[in-house]
Structure formats: structure tokens, C-alpha cells
Amino acid sequence: MLTNEQITTVVERVCKWNENAGNKPWVIDYKLEDNLFNEEYNEFLEAQKNWDKIEGLDGVIDMIIVYIWTLYKDNNSIDYIETRISQAFAMSPLTKENKIRECLEVIKPFVKDFYWAFIHILDSNDSKFIDWKAIKNEAWKIMKWPNYFKPDLKPFIK
Numbered sequence: 001m002l003t004n005e006q007i008t009t010v011v012e013r014v015c016k017w018n019e020n021a022g023n024k025p026w027v028i029d030y031k032l033e034d035n036l037f038n039e040e041y042n043e044f045l046e047a048q049k050n051w052d053k054i055e056g057l058d059g060v061i062d063m064i065i066v067y068i069w070t071l072y073k074d075n076n077s078i079d080y081i082e083t084r085i086s087q088a089f090a091m092s093p094l095t096k097e098n099k100i101r102e103c104l105e106v107i108k109p110f111v112k113d114f115y116w117a118f119i120h121i122l123d124s125n126d127s128k129f130i131d132w133k134a135i136k137n138e139a140w141k142i143m144k145w146p147n148y149f150k151p152d153l154k155p156f157i158k
Helices: 004-020 030-049 053-074 078-089 095-110 114-126
Strands: none
Touching (some): 004 114, 053 095
């Protein structure tokens, strides 16, 4: 679904976004990361149940975004992250990677261009910042500024 070059682009953007959001790679909170991942996984399952391809695509991309940042915090090597993300697109025995792969298999037939859908969501996430500054709520979620735009994933659905 993504070439190695596209994976590199996505990984670099996710890491830059998190650093600009004030998320510190040396602060490891597996419970928070698991909660964020599972929230997106449940969003995907709900979308699948409702045959909502757009929310399904959003959910699986958000799962990958959370997973990339978790991997970055485990090992700051871009090469390491690219290898693990590539495994998620292939066969892998790891739980989160299996969930991502299963979700990708479900959504793949309905998606025209996964990479550009991913980039669109990253652009939407970037719109939460003003001058690369973020404000977080009590749950450490990034608050949305007035210039935030919700991603329109309809053009990426078959």
C-alpha cells in the first residue's frame, strides 16, 4: 500500500508533528499510547460495523500514526520504525501490527490512494497548530485552533 519512500515521508512527518506538539520521545506512557491506539481501533471497528469507509480509513491511518510515535519513543531510529511499519503492511506476529494489517486488508479494496489519504490526514493534524504551537487539554489531547480543518477523505474512497 505504501512504498518505502512513502513510509519514510509519513514517519518523518509523524515524528516532526509529535515533537512540535510538545510530545517528548523520552517520556514513555504505554498506557496512554495503548488507550489512543485502542480508541482508533475501536473507531475502525465501529466504522466497519456501519459500513462507513471514510471513518474506517481515518481510523486505520490514525492507528498507524499512534503506532509510529510509540515506535519512535521505543527506538529513535527512523530505519527501525520503517522496518516495523513495513511489517504491519505485511505479515507480522505482533499484536498492534496484526491489528493494523487486518484493518488495512478490510479497507484496502475501498481506497483509491492510501498514501495521499494519509498525507491529507497529516495535513489536517498540522492544522491544529498555530506557528507549530499546540495547546493540550487535561487528557493530553491537542486542542483544535480555528484554522483546523477536518480531513475530507471522500476523494480517496472508491
